[in-house]
Amino acid sequence: MKILISDPNKCNGCRMCHTACAIRKAGVCNPEKSRIRVIQMDECDRYLPLVCQNCEDAPCIAACPKEAISRIDDQVVRTVIDYNKCVGCKMCLNACSFGTIGFDEDRGRPFKCDLCGGDPLCVHFCEPGALTLKDPTMIQYDQARVSALRRTAGMRR
Amino acid sequence: MTTDRRIALVDLGRCEVETFPVSMDLEQRFLGGSGVATYLFCKHAPKMVDPGSADNICIVSAGYLSGTLSAPLGAVVLTSKTAATGLMARVCVDGPFAAQMRQAGFEHLVLKGRAENETCLLIRDGRIEFKEVHDLNDKNLSDPCAILRKDVLAAKNVVAIACSGTAALEVKDPEGIIAYEKKILESIDEPLAQNGQDSQIMEGPAGSVKLTQIKQTIGQCLGLPSGTKRGAGGSELNFQTAADRILLNTGLALDEDELKEIAYRCITMERIYNIREGITSNQGQQADDYRKNGWTRKALVKKANVFDPLRIDDLWDRLK
Numbered sequence: 001m002k003i004l005i006s007d008p009n010k011c012n013g014c015r016m017c018h019t020a021c022a023i024r025k026a027g028v029c030n031p032e033k034s035r036i037r038v039i040q041m042d043e044c045d046r047y048l049p050l051v052c053q054n055c056e057d058a059p060c061i062a063a064c065p066k067e068a069i070s071r072i073d074d075q076v077v078r079t080v081i082d083y084n085k086c087v088g089c090k091m092c093l094n095a096c097s098f099g100t101i102g103f104d105e106d107r108g109r110p111f112k113c114d115l116c117g118g119d120p121l122c123v124h125f126c127e128p129g130a131l132t133l134k135d136p137t138m139i140q141y142d143q144a145r146v147s148a149l150r151r152t153a154g155m156r157r
Numbered sequence: 158m159t160t161d162r163r164i165a166l167v168d169l170g171r172c173e174v175e176t177f178p179v180s181m182d183l184e185q186r187f188l189g190g191s192g193v194a195t196y197l198f199c200k201h202a203p204k205m206v207d208p209g210s211a212d213n214i215c216i217v218s219a220g221y222l223s224g225t226l227s228a229p230l231g232a233v234v235l236t237s238k239t240a241a242t243g244l245m246a247r248v249c250v251d252g253p254f255a256a257q258m259r260q261a262g263f264e265h266l267v268l269k270g271r272a273e274n275e276t277c278l279l280i281r282d283g284r285i286e287f288k289e290v291h292d293l294n295d296k297n298l299s300d301p302c303a304i305l306r307k308d309v310l311a312a313k314n315v316v317a318i319a320c321s322g323t324a325a326l327e328v329k330d331p332e333g334i335i336a337y338e339k340k341i342l343e344s345i346d347e348p349l350a351q352n353g354q355d356s357q358i359m360e361g362p363a364g365s366v367k368l369t370q371i372k373q374t375i376g377q378c379l380g381l382p383s384g385t386k387r388g389a390g391g392s393e394l395n396f397q398t399a400a401d402r403i404l405l406n407t408g409l410a411l412d413e414d415e416l417k418e419i420a421y422r423c424i425t426m427e428r429i430y431n432i433r434e435g436i437t438s439n440q441g442q443q444a445d446d447y448r449k450n451g452w453t454r455k456a457l458v459k460k461a462n463v464f465d466p467l468r469i470d471d472l473w474d475r476l477k
Contacts, residue, residue: 015229015253016338023335028325029225030260124339 002076002133004113004120006049010130013038013047017122017131024121025111032102035113036122049131051122052100052113054078060112063095075118076133083109161327162189162264164197165285167278169313170211170270174285179264184409186468189221189264191247191377192423194236197267198245199430199472208240209312211271217258217318218265220380224256224326226338227402231255231380242443244431251382254320261322272314280320290316329408337405341398359417363425363463364452374420375399422467429457429476 018034026033039048054077061069061079068085069092072078081092088108093101101112113120123131134142162179179193187193194216206212215237223231233255239246258264262283272287279286310316328334357368372394379399396413403409411419428447432454436444447453457463458477464470 013253015256016226019224019226019229020335020338023226023328023331026325027331028327030323030325032323033325121335125342127342127345 001073001135003054003136004051004076004115004123005132005134005139006051007130007132008041008046008048010128011038011047011049012128012130013040014127016125016127017049020121020125024116033104033111035100035102035111037100049122049126050098050100051131052079053098054115055097059095059097060092060101063091065089065091076115077136078115079112080114081110081112086110163262163283164193164265164267165263166201166267166269167285168269169272169276169287169315172272172287176263176283186419187423188378188403188419190218190223190232190380191234191236191249191374192221192419193265194218194234194247195245195423195426195430196469196472197265198236199426199475201267201269202238202430205434206238208238208243211312213238213312215268215310215313216265217268219255219258219263221378222402222406223380224259225328225406226334227406228379228381229256230382231259232377232382233258233380234377238434242439242441244434244436244443245427247377249377254318255380257320257322259326260324261320262324263320266318268310268313268315271312275314275316277317277319278315280318280322282322282324328406330405334402334405337401359421361421361425362466363421363428363457364450366421366424370424371417371420374423375416378419378423379403418467422469425457425463425467426469426472426476428452429463432457433476 015031015038018031018036018038019029021036022028022030022034025035031037036049036051039050041048054071058069058071058079061071066085066087068082069079070082072080086109088110090103090110092110093103101110103110120131120133123133162184163176164179166175166177168174179189183193183196187196197216198214202214203212215235218234218236220228220231220234222228230251230253233250233252235248235250237246238244258280261280263280266278274289275291277288277290279288358365359368359371375396376394379402381394396416400411400413400416403411432447432452436447437453460470460473460477464473
């Protein structure tokens, strides 16, 4: 069980991830068709790769009137859309707090990151290592390490 | 035969836009980016124009592979006649603007004339709007941006160009390019093979060109970011990699010699333009180079020996 983590401190805004995603999923270079988005935050000079967070209590699942969205937990935790049930009402788009669900106007249905079935392509294309696939239980140790380093920075000097 | 790439001729004085597609022939001869920009500049720039006047033109062109997986951000090349030397000058700008411009529907913008008031060009999904702006200042821009805006586009009264669009850029072989770029990324930490070719010189009908210059020109034509390892700009460009990337992204099959020929053609056009604008009577390093290497009007401006073999005979009337 793993989840996709994005680290804005490492992202350099090269857009490899969303170009690769659009090519894999739609066959064209079009950021609109990409499942991942890179948000440019000018005020703090950072880029934030934004992808479906696969929320534990997902608002999109609650919002879907046709119960087309479900959460599955095998290799990776992911919420998936069942296109046999989906009617394209865009309720999930409104419900998503992160804005990571897109809408395909040509086919009249929403799309979201499905983690490429367990081996996300964007992770392979992230040269600075901002996108990683991690075990959720290990994330707190990484955060603790960063926080400890920050605290001891003064002492080491 | 044409491609889905488009050129916009923007007349700022009359607020008119004329668009036409890039022909297949143009693409094969000059690729895109600085190559097509040089051709368009030679074709549209008036003879002996004053760089600061409204008649001078400025060309903004996105690299051939900008926005694709090989160069997701790409690079924009600005081409114009500069007041500093009175010759053709290029500014290469890395960053997401090139990809945005292609997604907004245009590859090349040819800016003519001068806008009456300070104008911002808004390019959105194949449409160009002229918007007058008054309170835009340089306070929030980084230094290079501010300088660029003051020096290059100030004479045209253009203060900003903004692009947004959702045009899909076709990819010839989606899975092929994914596999190819993945392989390149995985081998990125391997030391680069030094083949010692950089001091080599390529000979052609219009004199010699250094191989480093050829590589730099190809990088600018393709819009590969300069100065990075994976962008392979400048001397690190690998012709085989460039040819593979072009084939997988666009389906245009070129070999190493054809790539070199394209770069050679662009460099020759620039030289002939500079000779027409009277570089040989100038002072300085660049003028000395021209004199020392024998790039003179007599040697270069020959239809049968230079223009015809390089397939730029349609420029003969403009450059002779």
